[in-house]
Amino acid sequence: xxxxxxxxxxxxxxxxxxxxxLTQFIEIKNESTTKGIGDDAAVIDYKGKKxxxxxxxxxxxxxxxxxxxxxxxxxxxxxxxxxxxxxxxNAIPRQITVSIAMSNRFSVEAMEEFYAGMMLACHKHKVxxxxxxxxxxxxxxxISITAIGEADEDELVYRDGAKxxxxxxxxxxxxxxxxxxxxxxxxxxxxxxxPGVQPDLEGxxxxxxxxxxxxxxxxxxxxxxxLEVKPTSMIDVSDGLASEILHLCTQSTTGCNLYEEKIxxxxxxxxxxxxxxxxxxxxxxxxxxxxxxxxxxxxxxxxKIKANPDITVIGHMTASKDGVNLITKGGTxxxxxxxxxxxxxxxx
Amino acid sequence: xxxxxxxxxxxxxxxxxxxxxLTQFIEIKNESTTKGIGDDAAVIDYKGKKxxxxxxxxxxxxxxxxxxxxxxxxxxxxxxxxxxxxxxxNAIPRQITVSIAMSNRFSVEAMEEFYAGMMLACHKHKVxxxxxxxxxxxxxxxISITAIGEADEDELVYRDGAKxxxxxxxxxxxxxxxxxxxxxxxxxxxxxxxPGVQPDLEGxxxxxxxxxxxxxxxxxxxxxxxLEVKPTSMIDVSDGLASEILHLCTQSTTGCNLYEEKIxxxxxxxxxxxxxxxxxxxxxxxxxxxxxxxxxxxxxxxxKIKANPDITVIGHMTASKDGVNLITKGGTxxxxxxxxxxxxxxxx
Numbered sequence: 001x002x003x004x005x006x007x008x009x010x011x012x013x014x015x016x017x018x019x020x021x022l023t024q025f026i027e028i029k030n031e032s033t034t035k036g037i038g039d040d041a042a043v044i045d046y047k048g049k050k051x052x053x054x055x056x057x058x059x060x061x062x063x064x065x066x067x068x069x070x071x072x073x074x075x076x077x078x079x080x081x082x083x084x085x086x087x088x089x090n091a092i093p094r095q096i097t098v099s100i101a102m103s104n105r106f107s108v109e110a111m112e113e114f115y116a117g118m119m120l121a122c123h124k125h126k127v128x129x130x131x132x133x134x135x136x137x138x139x140x141x142x143i144s145i146t147a148i149g150e151a152d153e154d155e156l157v158y159r160d161g162a163k164x165x166x167x168x169x170x171x172x173x174x175x176x177x178x179x180x181x182x183x184x185x186x187x188x189x190x191x192x193x194x195p196g197v198q199p200d201l202e203g204x205x206x207x208x209x210x211x212x213x214x215x216x217x218x219x220x221x222x223x224x225x226x227l228e229v230k231p232t233s234m235i236d237v238s239d240g241l242a243s244e245i246l247h248l249c250t251q252s253t254t255g256c257n258l259y260e261e262k263i264x265x266x267x268x269x270x271x272x273x274x275x276x277x278x279x280x281x282x283x284x285x286x287x288x289x290x291x292x293x294x295x296x297x298x299x300x301x302x303x304k305i306k307a308n309p310d311i312t313v314i315g316h317m318t319a320s321k322d323g324v325n326l327i328t329k330g331g332t333x334x335x336x337x338x339x340x341x342x343x344x345x346x347x348x
Numbered sequence: 349x350x351x352x353x354x355x356x357x358x359x360x361x362x363x364x365x366x367x368x369x370l371t372q373f374i375e376i377k378n379e380s381t382t383k384g385i386g387d388d389a390a391v392i393d394y395k396g397k398k399x400x401x402x403x404x405x406x407x408x409x410x411x412x413x414x415x416x417x418x419x420x421x422x423x424x425x426x427x428x429x430x431x432x433x434x435x436x437x438n439a440i441p442r443q444i445t446v447s448i449a450m451s452n453r454f455s456v457e458a459m460e461e462f463y464a465g466m467m468l469a470c471h472k473h474k475v476x477x478x479x480x481x482x483x484x485x486x487x488x489x490x491i492s493i494t495a496i497g498e499a500d501e502d503e504l505v506y507r508d509g510a511k512x513x514x515x516x517x518x519x520x521x522x523x524x525x526x527x528x529x530x531x532x533x534x535x536x537x538x539x540x541x542x543p544g545v546q547p548d549l550e551g552x553x554x555x556x557x558x559x560x561x562x563x564x565x566x567x568x569x570x571x572x573x574x575l576e577v578k579p580t581s582m583i584d585v586s587d588g589l590a591s592e593i594l595h596l597c598t599q600s601t602t603g604c605n606l607y608e609e610k611i612x613x614x615x616x617x618x619x620x621x622x623x624x625x626x627x628x629x630x631x632x633x634x635x636x637x638x639x640x641x642x643x644x645x646x647x648x649x650x651x652k653i654k655a656n657p658d659i660t661v662i663g664h665m666t667a668s669k670d671g672v673n674l675i676t677k678g679g680t681x682x683x684x685x686x687x688x689x690x691x692x693x694x695x696x
Binding site for chain 2: 045054095
């Protein structure tokens with residue numbers, strides 16, 4: 001993939017040349033972007049609105065493995081995971097800055113692929129790339145993205161507003177990204193042992209897309225507004241359902257009962273988890289990288305969301321003293337932990 | 349330094365524990381910081397003002413060498429270089445986000461040192477740390493900081509406003525940071541060859557401080573306002589005077605005559621450069637990391653700045669067709685290049 005159009009060394013362009021080359025097709029989409037790339041700083045105008053800022057770092061060998069993640073997908077994902085945090089505030093992303101440290105094993109064409117993926121995601125989310133920094137690294141690729149968004153003050157949703165009795169809701173389905181990663185890891189192992197063998201990824205489009213090309217839930221803040229529902233708290237599912245529930249409960253000073261049977265898991269996730277001898281529930285609880293939105297609503301809002309196929313009620317908030325519990329399909333209650341993976345397995 | 353209070357492994361705290369530990373003493377200083385660390389995103393309120401955003405990445409082995417840069421100084425510098433970009437817009441920095449990727453060779457105490465340095469700079473510049481990401485890295489330390497500032501629209505200064513006849517000015521003096529680096533490199537070499545020998549850094553406080561603990565020019569936007577001078581263009585000196593002049597000329601579509609004899613160089617920089625057989629002018633032109641401000645003003649503003657010891661007029665802008673030239677002390681004219689180091693040496 002990296003060599004199909006010839007290889008241009010990064011050093012042939014120099015830092016400023018590379019930035020100019022990669023950013024030449026960036027077009028400003030937002031009125032609030034007064035000045036984008038090309039000065040000491042970008043200039044942004046949010047008259048009267050609140051701005052929200054979030055940042056995420058992705059490290060090669062820790063967050064991604066270029067053995068099976070195409071750079072275009074990585075670029076797309078890097079933007080998606082950042083704007084996901086903005087949606088989790090019930091806000092609209094508008095601008096990002098991008099810093100990249102890379103070794104000279106990457107070519108200009110490789111960086112073009114990465115930028116193409118980023119720009120695809122930016123186009124999808126109508127986000128402007130307004131600045132960044134490009135530098136060398138001794139080994140590996142490190143990507144740091146900061147996303148900036150806007151919201152009216154009364155629309156913002158924090159993590160700390162959940163209260164006893166609120167319903168716990170999640171969008172889409174969970175666990176697929178983690179199972180997709182297991183599949184990619186397995187095929188990488190097979191490939192490393194027998195380089196001639198083609199990876200067997202057929203029929204697994206959904207779980208692979210969920211891992212390689214996650215879609216941040218741009219539609220949810222819009223949907224909630226249409227349904228006239230303002231969540232009492234919200235967070236995106238990046239580390240796994242268990243960890244995110246614990247964040248909401250800690251910051252809101254509540255407990256929670258989560259019902260295993262309610263957790264939405266796609267049939268393809270379920271089947272592939274079983275193939276790997278994994279408990280699908282554990283994949284949802286601790287797998288992470290789903291980039292769905294987890295939120296709480298007042299019980300009185302239940303009629304507004306109950307018919308929506310994109311939203312599932314998976315539990316309810318309780319008093320803090322009652323703790324954070326998973327009610328299993330068998331009806332027993334287990335305390336939920338952020339290290340849910342090991343501890344849950346041990347309880348089975 | 350890293351072990352003087354015992355060593356706590358990063359893994360003993362976990363990601364969330366480490367963030368909580370390091371950020372526990374952060375206090376919000378700006379009214380515009382509605383919500384800082386602890387949610388999916390920070391919330392910032394800039395009623396009617398323009399916000400400016402800048403980002404920089406520092407990579408171990410590329411931008412710093414922990415063999416001679418104490419982590420506290422590194423933290424201070426990481427913040428300083430970022431807010432410097434905000435001052436270069438004639439704006440006031442208000443918030444930063446901080447992302448760090450580090451290997452487990454760093455202890456919690458080491459990260460505390462780094463944070464202490466960052467917080468010292470934040471205190472100095474009255475900047476709030478409002479978010480970030482902390483992750484592991486396979487090797488080395490990577491720091492990515494995004495700075496956010498504010499300004500009234502009519503106060504912002506871009507790189508592209510210089511015009512023929514404008515005076516080129518620079519704050520402070522140049523070249524010291526580069527000469528300081530040469531000194532640190534030399535002492536490191538000596539130490540590596542003879543570990544018992546103590547580094548000989550005495551009497552070189554100024555050039556060492558300029559390298560290790562650069563001060564972003566917080567005072568200059570205030571001073572310019574007081575003097576009632578609005579620069580026509582401005583940039584900070586991070587890559588070296590030559591490179592920054594070329595940026596201003598390219599973006600403003602002007603040429604420039606820079607006078608070698610006018611370039612402000614501290615005597616201690618001059619003497620140490622000579623000790624290293626370096627041309628002090630070349631250190632100023634291509635050394636970089638001075639974090640002074642380089643700007644152009646209309647000729648009619650000259651009386652307002654001429655008595656100020658912090659500002660030196662070093663040249664004037666010309667027509668684009670006349671090129672960007674260094675007029676040497678001997679009176680000859682050389683085209684200035686961003687790769688000034690080698691090319692200038694060859695011309696001597």
